[in-house]
Amino acid sequence: MAKIEIESCFIEAWTKNTDQHPAWGAKTAETHSRKNEDGKYETVGRTFRTVKVSRASGIDLTEFVKGQRVSIWGKEVTETREHEGKKFYDLVVWADRVEPVGERNHATAEAVTGEPWGNPPPADSVASQGYSDEVPF
Numbered sequence: 001m002a003k004i005e006i007e008s009c010f011i012e013a014w015t016k017n018t019d020q021h022p023a024w025g026a027k028t029a030e031t032h033s034r035k036n037e038d039g040k041y042e043t044v045g046r047t048f049r050t051v052k053v054s055r056a057s058g059i060d061l062t063e064f065v066k067g068q069r070v071s072i073w074g075k076e077v078t079e080t081r082e083h084e085g086k087k088f089y090d091l092v093v094w095a096d097r098v099e100p101v102g103e104r105n106h107a108t109a110e111a112v113t114g115e116p117w118g119n120p121p122p123a124d125s126v127a128s129q130g131y132s133d134e135v136p137f
Contacts, residue, residue: 004076004093006030008101011064012048026051026061028072028093049076049091051098059098069101 012027032045051072053059064070074095081088 001075001077004072004074006049006072006093008069008071009049011066011068011070013066014061024052024055024061026064028070047091049093051093051095053095053098057096059095061098064098064100071099071101073097 006028009028009030012029014025014027028049028051030047030049031043032047033041033043036042051061051074053061072093072095074093074097076091076093079090079092081090
């Protein structure tokens, strides 16, 4: 299990919610882009993840819709499952915090978990490390 911060990914279609557990998970796609010869960015790959939250987190993933860009903070694990004799590996993020890109303090579980590491660093500390908030797509 590793702590992870995903700065930008897109919500994908999720059909596994039930009346008993209406908001326990979501699918995401993180695009990977690079500049082509024309100087424009093109998508060269995607990383798909399942985002899950505990009941105690207070995060309702149904408020996010397909195509919406979000940031996620949590712990990433690889879950293994078997179906018809084949093994499948899923990247799963147990989210402590999920928010739309560009907003702060939206759906946070910090009050429940007490984990201050879930807060993003101050903007000036990110800029001083040579990182940018600009997303190339």
